[in-house]
Amino acid sequence: MSMTPKEVIDAVTSGRAPDRLPTTVNAQSVVVRQKGLTLEQFWQLPPKEQAELTYAIARDHGGDYLHAGFNGTLAVGALGGKVKFREHGSPDVLEPLITSISELDKIDPARVRDYYYYQQAVETAKYLIPLGNGTYHVIVGSWGIYTQAGLLYGAERLLRESIRDKAAVRALLDFTFELFKACHEEVIGLGATIGSLADPSASGDMVSKRVFEELSLPYLKKTFDWFKSKGLLTTLHICGDINDRIDLIPESGTDILSVDYKVDIRRAAEILNGRVVIGGNVDPVGVILMEDPATVRKAYQDIIAALDGYPYIVMAGCGIPQSTPLENIRIINDLAHATVPSPYKVAG
Numbered sequence: 001m002s003m004t005p006k007e008v009i010d011a012v013t014s015g016r017a018p019d020r021l022p023t024t025v026n027a028q029s030v031v032v033r034q035k036g037l038t039l040e041q042f043w044q045l046p047p048k049e050q051a052e053l054t055y056a057i058a059r060d061h062g063g064d065y066l067h068a069g070f071n072g073t074l075a076v077g078a079l080g081g082k083v084k085f086r087e088h089g090s091p092d093v094l095e096p097l098i099t100s101i102s103e104l105d106k107i108d109p110a111r112v113r114d115y116y117y118y119q120q121a122v123e124t125a126k127y128l129i130p131l132g133n134g135t136y137h138v139i140v141g142s143w144g145i146y147t148q149a150g151l152l153y154g155a156e157r158l159l160r161e162s163i164r165d166k167a168a169v170r171a172l173l174d175f176t177f178e179l180f181k182a183c184h185e186e187v188i189g190l191g192a193t194i195g196s197l198a199d200p201s202a203s204g205d206m207v208s209k210r211v212f213e214e215l216s217l218p219y220l221k222k223t224f225d226w227f228k229s230k231g232l233l234t235t236l237h238i239c240g241d242i243n244d245r246i247d248l249i250p251e252s253g254t255d256i257l258s259v260d261y262k263v264d265i266r267r268a269a270e271i272l273n274g275r276v277v278i279g280g281n282v283d284p285v286g287v288i289l290m291e292d293p294a295t296v297r298k299a300y301q302d303i304i305a306a307l308d309g310y311p312y313i314v315m316a317g318c319g320i321p322q323s324t325p326l327e328n329i330r331i332i333n334d335l336a337h338a339t340v341p342s343p344y345k346v347a348g
Contacts, residue, residue: 004135005064012277012311013255017343023314023336026063027329033322040085051127062333065137068128069187070121072142076151078115088322096154101168109179122186129191140184140192144199145219149176162211173219188230195227196235203240212245224253239318250275261317269310279313289324293331300335309345
């Protein structure tokens with residue numbers, strides 16, 4: 001009897017080779033667009049309908065998890081910041097919530113719970129989690145604390161103050177962590193099983209290794225510790241070039257690391273040596289969006305061959321564009337389902 005999607009991820013994160021490769025490549029944003037919906041319209045669907053569509057997409061197109069929870073960018077809007085939905089893709093912050101860290105004293109993070117889209121997310125999770133019925137992991141994903149802080153304060157201002165005034169930045173990060181908990185605790189309590197962070201502002205393309213170690217890493221660890229106190233597995237994605245900080249990733253406490261195509265994945269796997277499961281590494285635009293299915297398949301086959309003996313999860317190198325051909329997503333998930341990984345030869 002073959003493993004369920006949940007069992008496949010549980011195996012790889014426990015140091016056991018599953019009966020096929022896990023995959024978190026999900027067609028949700030692509031199918032939503034093909035149905036003529038913007039993300040704004042999708043998130044406005046009645047919660048039961050939204051949950052049923054989310055489940056059906058995973059069931060029909062692959063991906064070993066169901067995505068639940070509240071979008072981190074919208075948390076800025078929930079507190080009074082200016083957020084704009086795009087016709088395609090995720091929403092943007094038009095204007096930071098604050099221009100001075102001292103303004104945080106007047107803001108209550110719990111206000112997010114009064115926000116329409118927060119309430120929609122919670123109600124949708126109430127339908128979605130039972131649909132998974134233990135067969136799928138349910139993932140709560142959001143920005144890492146350092147990146148979320150940049151949405152509140154302005155990314156350029158955050159980067160500048162990360163050099164000039166680390167104490168003030170830590171106060172901002174402390175507030176952001178409290179906001180993070182307010183955004184996600186309720187859905188976790190409903191039965192989510194994986195906590196996911198994306199921290200692009202912690203990339204080597206954005207900050208030095210020293211700034212990462214001093215300001216991003218401690219809050220990754222704090223957040224993952226909080227997730228694990230709730231019984232969740234954890235996963236981390238950092239965009240861009242993080243080759244110089246792979247050795248620090250195990251300190252974050254994440255179970256899974258998704259890497260960009262700029263990362264030398266074989267070297268990263270050797271450094272991690274099974275302490276963290278690695279995934280991703282395929283360019284979501286240059287390959288998954290732009291190339292034909294055979295080329296997409298070959299890109300993953302090359303990674304799988306390079307990582308023989310190391311635990312690997314099939315992921316994209318970053319977010320998959322909504323205009324990606326559905327056939328390219330199918331070919332990725334078909335490959336994962338057809339590939340039996342070699343026994344692991346790592347520390348675990």
